[in-house]
Amino acid sequence: VVAEFPAEKDAIVVRVVAEQFAWNFHYAGPDGKFGNVDVKHIDSVNNPLGIDPKDENGKDDYSTINQMYVPTGKPIIAKLSSKDVIHSFGVPFLRVKQDAIPGMEVPIWFEALKTGTAEIACSQLCGVGHYSMRGFVNIKSPEDFAKWQEEQTKAKAEENAGSGGDDFWN
Numbered sequence: 001v002v003a004e005f006p007a008e009k010d011a012i013v014v015r016v017v018a019e020q021f022a023w024n025f026h027y028a029g030p031d032g033k034f035g036n037v038d039v040k041h042i043d044s045v046n047n048p049l050g051i052d053p054k055d056e057n058g059k060d061d062y063s064t065i066n067q068m069y070v071p072t073g074k075p076i077i078a079k080l081s082s083k084d085v086i087h088s089f090g091v092p093f094l095r096v097k098q099d100a101i102p103g104m105e106v107p108i109w110f111e112a113l114k115t116g117t118a119e120i121a122c123s124q125l126c127g128v129g130h131y132s133m134r135g136f137v138n139i140k141s142p143e144d145f146a147k148w149q150e151e152q153t154k155a156k157a158e159e160n161a162g163s164g165g166d167d168f169w170n
Contacts, residue, residue, distance in 0.1 A: 005109055010127045013070065017049055018087035021129035024119055030153055031061025042083075043117045046084055062152040066135035068120065070111050071145035080109060087126050087149035091137055093118035094095040100121045112139040 001097040014050045015026035015034065026049050028034045035051045035058015048065070070076045080089055080100040089108070090097040093116075098108045120135040140148060 005077065005107065011075040011077045012070060013079065014070075015049070016068070016078045016080045016100065017083060017088065017125075018080070018122070018133075019048075019083040020085065020127045021122075021133040023065045023066050023122075023135040025087075026051070027062050027064075028150075029062060029156065030058075031057060031060055033057040033069055033074055035059070035061050037161060060153065060156055062156045066120075068135065068137045069145060069148050070137060071114055071142045072139060073142060073147070075109055077109045078105055079160050080108065083140060085126050086124050087122045087133070089122045090123035091118050092121075094137065097123060099124060099160065103147035108165070112137070113138050115141055115144075146154070 007156060013028065013034075017026065019023040019133045026034065026037075035055040037050045037058075039050055040053055041047055041052055047053070049063055051063075078089070078096075080098055081104065082100040082102045084102060086102070088097060089100055091110075094112060096108060096109050096110050098106055100106065116139050118137045118139065122130060122133040122140055126133060
């Protein structure tokens with residue numbers, strides 16, 4: 001039954017944060033724990049999600065803009081929110097549509113059965129750039145998704161090693 005959410009331990013959990021005019025996707029790293037987020041840490045270039053740079057749980061988190069990655073055959077729990085106005089996360093190919101509302105976290109779940117790419121459209125008029133607010137769900141085999149996760153983890157580790165632990169913005 002669609003109304004019955006799968007357990008998070010059995011799913012891929014992704015934070016989906018809408019903003020004029022982009023989709024941000026936040027993945028927990030290998031520790032499986034999301035870092036804390038706070039608006040005071042938001043930097044549109046280096047930290048669009050506001051992940052707390054001092055939170056150990058967030059050190060291995062990674063994010064993408066307008067590109068969501070999911071595997072086939074596993075439930076996906078998307079926790080939707082918005083930075084600014086009401087947006088609507090719409091993926092007709094997956095029969096998914098749900099509003100993202102500022103100040104709220106609205107969970108939805110779905111499961112992709114075939115590999116491929118599906119368009120994400122904002123189906124709620126959200127401003128003058130609404131026409132350009134689109135992204136893609138990249139549906140991969142479980143093996144290819146695991147490789148993608150490894151690449152993200154490696155890139156994040158290299159980024160952390162290159163920063164010397166110092167955060168320019170704080």
